[in-house]
Amino acid sequence: xxxxxxxxxxxxxxxxxxxxxxxxxxxxxxxxxxxxxxxxxxxxxxxxxxxxxxxxxxxxxxxxxxxxxxxxxxxxxxxxxxxxxxxxxxxxxxxxxxxxxxxxxxxxxxxxxxxxxxxxxxxxxxxxxxxxxxxxxxxxxxxxxxxxxxxxxxxxxxxxxxxxxxxxxxxxxxxxxxxxxxxxxxxxxxxxxxxxxxxxxxxxxxxxxxxxxxxxxxxxxxxxxxxxxxxxxxxxxxxxxxxxxxxxxxxxxxxxxxxxxxxxxxxxxxxxxxxxxxxxxxxxxxxxxxxxxxxxxxxxxxxxxxxxxxxxxxxxxxxxxxxxxxxxxxxxxxxxxxxxxxxxxxxxxxxxxxxxxxxxxxxxxxxxxxxxxxxxxxxxxxxxxxxxxxxxxxxxxxxxxxxxxxxxxxxxxxxxxxxxxxxxxxxxxxxxxxxxxxxxxxx
Ligand code: GLY
Numbered sequence: 001x002x003x004x005x006x007x008x009x010x011x012x013x014x015x016x017x018x019x020x021x022x023x024x025x026x027x028x029x030x031x032x033x034x035x036x037x038x039x040x041x042x043x044x045x046x047x048x049x050x051x052x053x054x055x056x057x058x059x060x061x062x063x064x065x066x067x068x069x070x071x072x073x074x075x076x077x078x079x080x081x082x083x084x085x086x087x088x089x090x091x092x093x094x095x096x097x098x099x100x101x102x103x104x105x106x107x108x109x110x111x112x113x114x115x116x117x118x119x120x121x122x123x124x125x126x127x128x129x130x131x132x133x134x135x136x137x138x139x140x141x142x143x144x145x146x147x148x149x150x151x152x153x154x155x156x157x158x159x160x161x162x163x164x165x166x167x168x169x170x171x172x173x174x175x176x177x178x179x180x181x182x183x184x185x186x187x188x189x190x191x192x193x194x195x196x197x198x199x200x201x202x203x204x205x206x207x208x209x210x211x212x213x214x215x216x217x218x219x220x221x222x223x224x225x226x227x228x229x230x231x232x233x234x235x236x237x238x239x240x241x242x243x244x245x246x247x248x249x250x251x252x253x254x255x256x257x258x259x260x261x262x263x264x265x266x267x268x269x270x271x272x273x274x275x276x277x278x279x280x281x282x283x284x285x286x287x288x289x290x291x292x293x294x295x296x297x298x299x300x301x302x303x304x305x306x307x308x309x310x311x312x313x314x315x316x317x318x319x320x321x322x323x324x325x326x327x328x329x330x331x332x333x334x335x336x337x338x339x340x341x342x343x344x345x346x347x348x349x350x351x352x353x354x355x356x357x358x359x360x361x362x363x364x365x366x367x368x369x370x371x372x373x374x375x376x377x378x379x380x381x382x383x384x385x386x387x388x389x390x391x392x393x394x395x396x397x398x399x400x401x402x403x404x405x406x407x408x409x410x411x412x413x414x415x416x417x418x419x420x421x422x423x424x425x426x427x428x429x430x431x432x433x434x435x436x437x438x439x440x441x442x443x
Contacts, residue, residue, distance in 0.1 A: 005070050007032070107149045124192070197246055237424065372391070401425070
């Protein structure tokens with residue numbers, strides 16, 4: 001069996017590893033935009049090029065007689081990679097462009113939720129005119145969040161009182177979104193600011209069945225104490241079992257129900273079955289679970305938390321997605337996980353790229369750490385940073401705190417102009433979340 005993986009971050013590295021560990025002995029082919037050393041060394045063959053160049057990727061897949069493809073990031077999905085592969089008889093783990101609008105156009109997702117009466121929608125407005133958007137915020141009762149409708153790599157969402165000091169800064173940001181076409185769609189979604197704790201549920205979807213994975217919490221801010229600019233995610237953790245320590249089983253069940261309704265609604269609205277991974281980002285608030293957004297892929301870093309502890313054969317799951325035959329029998333190790341990203345100094349605003357890093361994977365392995373290469377490239381035997389997140393380090397243990405310790409100990413064996421958040425997964429931070437939810441829920 002020949003499997004093509006599209007994408008070259010740490011999320012794709014963990015996917016690649018789970019593919020080659022399959023008992024079905026598949027051959028891994030990778031289409032990547034930079035030479036990720038972790039992916040390359042386990043691929044039978046790799047091709048470096050633009051992963052959004054649909055015709056190039058599809059020709060490569062046809063040429064190598066690929067059985068099915070797995071798409072990591074959202075950009076190739078938006079470009080229609082899944083549609084084109086399927087049109088050429090190659091199955092794809094990843095939805096077609098219309099279904100992927102759940103992520104690629106935030107206005108589509110909100111309109112869909114409203115039209116099909118899916119619960120968990122915050123108050124929102126969608127605007128394709130600067131003037132109407134500015135009028136909306138002037139009259140908005142309370143704090144709000146401004147989201148460009150298109151893709152911004154997780155860095156486009158700005159919150160009044162956090163990233164935006166006052167109404168004037170909010171107005172300027174709206175103008176920037178329209179003038180510079182931020183996210184490549186001249187449209188903005190403005191929503192009420194949700195108060196609570198964020199969590200992620202990722203799921204395998206076969207068009208009908210939605211099989212959830214353990215809950216994860218990501219940390220978007222660059223610096224400790226959840227301060228600094230937004231990033232793609234600095235690190236994440238999951239607990240042993242499916243539920244995070246500050247959340248409840250019914251939060252998980254509500255999240256899954258919402259995701260199922262979204263998959264059904266996509267089918268009704270577009271006629272297309274959603275197949276692949278679905279990522280629900282939620283806020284547990286005092287009024288219940290609300291949807292922050294959907295993504296049409298696995299999360300990054302959250303994929304590293306869950307795929308690292310997946311017991312069921314990943315390739316078998318992919319086959320079941322393709323056949324529309326997913327069952328609720330997918331198993332994960334009952335372990336807690338912590339993932340932390342090492343990022344270049346200056347990230348995200350002024351990252352130090354092309355800087356050499358060194359990693360002693362053997363020593364890290366000895367203490368139980370796992371290394372996933374992200375936006376780095378291998379050149380003349382050296383590993384160099386780029387402008388984005390560099391290395392994901394994962395610890396797996398009985399508790400979040402033990403997993404965190406493994407990650408921190410692993411950091412001693414990675415050298416370079418990098419930094420990471422020391423606080424993710426520590427007792428102090430987790431306790432803060434527990435108290436926050438207790439205060440919100442009043443018990
Ligand atoms: N961790 C955020 C994302 O994958 O979108």
